[in-house]
Amino acid sequence: MFVLPIRFERSPRLHPMLSEVAHPVGTRVVVQGKRGPEVATVRGEPGERQAQERYGMVLHAATPADLERWADLHRQGEDLKWLLRARARERGLPVKLVAVEFTLDESLVTVSYSADERIELSSLIGEVRAHTRARVNFAAVGPREQAQMIGTLGACGRENCSSNHLQEFAPVSIRMARDQQLPLNPEKLSGPCGRLLCCLQFEHVQYQELLRELPRKNARVCHEGSGACGKVTKLHPLTGRVDVYTDQGLLQDVPASELRRAPETPERGAKGQKGSA
Template sequence: MSMNGMLPVLVGVRFSKVGKIYHFDATLVPDVEIGDSVVVETARGLQIGTVAQIFPTPEEIPEGLKRVERKATPQDLLIRQEWQAKEAEVVSVCKARARELGLSGVKIVAAEYSFDGTKLAILFSTETDERVDLKSLRQDMQRQYAPAQVELRQIGPRDVAKLLGGMGACGLESRCCSQFLCEFSSISIRMAKEQGISLTPSEITGMCGRLRCCLIYEFQQYAEARARLPKRNKRVVTPDGEGKVVDVVPLKGAVIVELSDGVRREYPGEKISLVGEPLPATPVVETEVEEESEPEEPEEESQEIGWEEMLLGEKPEAEPSSQKTQSGQQQSSPVSNRRSGKFRRKPKRKPKQ
């Protein structure tokens, strides 16, 4: 029970059609329902969102949680539509000014006003990872759209694809990120290998230029199926004799074995056994991508789309390199040189006659 005697109410609010859900304290608006538009307090001022979840009465509201101010009135929705109508003009003006400044590698994607129009966010992306100086562009936009506070925010290629929408590489009329993906998962090349997908770039790359998000959809099922079967090049015992596994068919739960006479046959997993050891009774699936020895797809850095929080990919720190001399050759320790025989013994002197 809250301090004023009202029961605490916790709701999840979404700020875009396919966006992340944020939790807010709705104790002041206890009659809120799913689908209602509400005015909430955020780090960027008051915003309008849609209630997507209502949680059962919690024992207490987490400390520091923002609150729902009120239900959005028709006038509030009209004000937001008026500001949204000006966003296309902002994008057009910003693109023209970027061309005048010679910012050829900068792509202006979208613009978003806050609910009351006091803040304006201009979203852009770059073709390279190099930092671009946009101080002049921001100052020009600030003078153009004062008194609103203008902010330039860089987003990643996946965020750009989600904002722009369009047909997916698989042929769907709308991309997965624009339909139902609220967050981007970590995708690696191992997921394609585990499912036997061709590693041709056009087969595993999406319209954003990164690995397709759908590679993770069935990865867990393939991993569990492969865990029950022996790997390639393992020696197994079949009803027709001993042989070597040359291929795995995880969806059928079978393997293709090459027998001693060179004939290849397909056997179910329960009818074969490893030479010298039985197959595991329960599958042990390694879902940690970091344990794979093969190089992974580096994660792109992405920031917020409008008011949406995106995960920031962290690049692993480089391992310290070995010490080198000024000539560029690696130094070696005297102990290792002595063991390798690089130090030669001095020849013994002949005794004087």
């Protein structure tokens, strides 16, 4: 028994599935997943079976009849999606219908939707059942899952990471943007989904390591060569340099290796206490 990495159409995530045949990469296969039989694609070489992993099953290589039926069900799902969108608008439902997907045996139809608040969609079940006898399942998806399923272009001009290669959605914070010295502009830091860019996490660990070699922003430092002291105003982690605003009113770009911590000046309160004594 082989373990093959399988990819479904609307997600880049790889699902390990058991197969009696080591199908080549790129082979369209029929698999038995959580929802039922579906058509997917082999996306990697056979791997090792893990004891505690739960696996689906590759039933067989997809035949021309399977692929023709799968394409027909995809067209039906697209038509039904646009119909449900129109009915939702007519009824004033604040919801976005993202995708309508059938299983290969047409026993289940999954309607994926996005909404800002909890919403009752039972009024749309009748619309679905008027076109299919399949069991209906409504599945709520978040902004990132929505962008993953639809697919779009990122700010880099390439396909967004969530629909291209991401295997899971890791937490992303504004701290990551600060560590990378990026302008805190929501329009530039947000992806097509409206959330913080997933790619902010890709190099964050490397930036954290580089920042450990630099003084903190607003720290007082002195240059070993010139002896000029001032305050750190900006960090350049990739080049190992910092901007220092000197006490003489000059802005200097200097290597962090040539800086040392400025000597602490006695506090005024301590001076007064010493004089009164």
